[in-house]
Amino acid sequence: MSGRSAERVRGEVARLVGDDRVVADAERIARVSRDSWVIAVWRSLQASPPVRPACVVRPRSTAEIAALLAYASREGVAIVPFGAGSGVCGGIQPDAEAIVVDLGDMRALRTIDGHNLLATAESGLLGSEFEAALNDAGYSMGHFPQSIALSSVGGWVATRSAGQFSTKYGNIEQLFVAFEAVLPSGAVIRTRPVPRASTGPDLRHLFLGGEGTTGILTEVTFEIHPLPEATERQAVAFPTMGAGLEALRRIVRAGWRPAVLRLYDEVEAGRAFAGAAPANESLLLVLCEGSAALVAAERAAVEATCRETGGRLVGAAPVGSWLHHRNAVPGFEVFLKQGMIVDTIEVAAMWDKIDGLYADVLAAMRAVPGLIVASGHSSHTYSTGTNIYFTFAAKPAVPAEIEPLYFHIWNAAMEATLAAGGTISHHHGIGRVRREWLPRELGSGYEVLVAVQRALDPAGIMNPGALLRPR
Numbered sequence: 001m002s003g004r005s006a007e008r009v010r011g012e013v014a015r016l017v018g019d020d021r022v023v024a025d026a027e028r029i030a031r032v033s034r035d036s037w038v039i040a041v042w043r044s045l046q047a048s049p050p051v052r053p054a055c056v057v058r059p060r061s062t063a064e065i066a067a068l069l070a071y072a073s074r075e076g077v078a079i080v081p082f083g084a085g086s087g088v089c090g091g092i093q094p095d096a097e098a099i100v101v102d103l104g105d106m107r108a109l110r111t112i113d114g115h116n117l118l119a120t121a122e123s124g125l126l127g128s129e130f131e132a133a134l135n136d137a138g139y140s141m142g143h144f145p146q147s148i149a150l151s152s153v154g155g156w157v158a159t160r161s162a163g164q165f166s167t168k169y170g171n172i173e174q175l176f177v178a179f180e181a182v183l184p185s186g187a188v189i190r191t192r193p194v195p196r197a198s199t200g201p202d203l204r205h206l207f208l209g210g211e212g213t214t215g216i217l218t219e220v221t222f223e224i225h226p227l228p229e230a231t232e233r234q235a236v237a238f239p240t241m242g243a244g245l246e247a248l249r250r251i252v253r254a255g256w257r258p259a260v261l262r263l264y265d266e267v268e269a270g271r272a273f274a275g276a277a278p279a280n281e282s283l284l285l286v287l288c289e290g291s292a293a294l295v296a297a298e299r300a301a302v303e304a305t306c307r308e309t310g311g312r313l314v315g316a317a318p319v320g321s322w323l324h325h326r327n328a329v330p331g332f333e334v335f336l337k338q339g340m341i342v343d344t345i346e347v348a349a350m351w352d353k354i355d356g357l358y359a360d361v362l363a364a365m366r367a368v369p370g371l372i373v374a375s376g377h378s379s380h381t382y383s384t385g386t387n388i389y390f391t392f393a394a395k396p397a398v399p400a401e402i403e404p405l406y407f408h409i410w411n412a413a414m415e416a417t418l419a420a421g422g423t424i425s426h427h428h429g430i431g432r433v434r435r436e437w438l439p440r441e442l443g444s445g446y447e448v449l450v451a452v453q454r455a456l457d458p459a460g461i462m463n464p465g466a467l468l469r470p471r
């Protein structure tokens with residue numbers, strides 16, 4: 001894009017923000033040159049020599065990021081923001097002329113405001129560090145992605161993240177109150193925390209799911225919650241996934257919002273809770289938390305609804321087991337080294353479409369030769385519908401066919417999701433893996449999104465190739 005040599009870019013960046021901000025450590029450069037997309041991991045195991053960006057820079061302040069982006073816009077150099085690299089969609093794939101902006105040195109917790117229930121942090125702070133600081137002060141954000149220890153608070157916003165307790169606390173868009181960001185031009189934008197406003201289109205949405213294409217978030221303010229007074233747990237076995245989905249629909253329709261409602265199909269229940277839950281049945285995990293009175297009433301109502309829809313209470317043990325393992329991270333590399341590929345695909349649909357979507361996506365994936373197993377669970381429920389988080393494992397005849405097989409399965413899942421009337425992503429985002437389906441997902445809205453992105457970034461520097469088709 002810029003035609004500059006990597007050495008010249010590094011020199012210019014060093015003059016802007018200081019030599020010590022330009023990363024020289026080869027291991028760190030390798031780490032920030034990709035996210036955790038399984039195909040990026042696979043390619044990193046294959047590539048020789050690997051593609052490396054022209055420069056990796058670790059800014060310390062908004063002013064330094066502003067200087068970097070103004071320079072990049074002027075000179076036409078691509079900028080790729082790196083939060084903590086846990087994204088799973090290929091959102092971070094710098095080419096050899098790009099600058100990666102590694103936010104790992106912008107991790108300050110600015111304020112915890114218990115009166116207004118707000119907390120503000122720099123965007124590179126890890127989620128687990130943020131939550132631990134809140135807990136020490138008697139609060140929680142209530143946002144628990146499985147990757148909480150691997151992801152940054154800015155990355156949560158940039159990908160429209162969802163946490164395991166979202167049915168009660170909401171997803172990141174409900175918790176994201178205000179921000180500071182640097183626009184591609186280098187200009188700084190700051191919004192104020194207010195409980196709600198009727199002041200035109202909501203600027204937070206330029207960055208929610210922006211995936212680094214609209215600028216760099218430097219500071220985020222989230223809603224927080226006092227630590228809960230009481231917690232109760234229950235697991236429920238259902239003869240079918242459909243019966244469990246119907247229970248979810250009725251629970252939220254009645255206004256109940258247990259923090260956790262996770263419904264596993266029989267394949268996943270068998271894998272994750274072997275010996276701890278009945279075999280060959282779907283399993284629902286319920287966790288209620290909040291004031292003691294609310295929790296007691298909610299648990300009773302949820303249990304009654306589950307019984308009405310064919311559920312059988314099986315005790316709290318499976319919930320305890322899940323809580324214990326819930327942030328354990330599966331190692332993609334182990335499978336790849338055995339010539340196997342494992343990945344997840346999360347989609348969502350309204351209640352009248354969810355049973356069909358669940359069946360059709362599984363059938364479409366299972367029809368692909370080389371697929372070993374596919375299963376699903378629902379983990380985020382709304383009054384209008386729910387998500388399904390599919391997991392698949394596949395093995396081609398020879399390792400060289402891993403990529404074609406992988407994309408064949410993804411293609412089957414995405415096409416089946418659109419045909420069933422679902423949305424192609426519930427919370428992992430678009431990156432590169434879903435990019436080709438985004439125009440069909442958004443219809444005529446796709447060109448509006450392109451126009452907004454171009455208006456903010458006329459030079460086309462911000463994370464080119466992620467989210468939107470390359471210009």
Ligand SMILES: Cc1cc2nc3c(=O)[nH]c(=O)nc-3n(C[C@H](O)[C@H](O)[C@H](O)COP(=O)(O)OP(=O)(O)OC[C@H]3O[C@@H](n4cnc5c(N)ncnc54)[C@H](O)[C@@H]3O)c2cc1C
Pocket residue numbers: 035036080081082083084085086087088091092103123124144145146147150151152153154155156157158159160161162163164210211212213215216217218329330427428463466
């Ligand atoms: C084991 C595992 C479990 C996961 N579980 C969950 C889960 O439960 N829920 C969930 O929602 N996701 C989950 N994810 C996905 C991932 O953790 C989320 O997408 C997370 O929000 C990414 O944050 P990050 O800081 O790692 O972002 P990165 O991977 O660094 O970046 C993601 C994208 O956002 C951009 N970006 C990052 N920071 C900024 C910034 N400050 N300003 C502008 N753009 C930026 C990047 O350029 C990139 O396009 C999981 C991932 C893994 C590997």
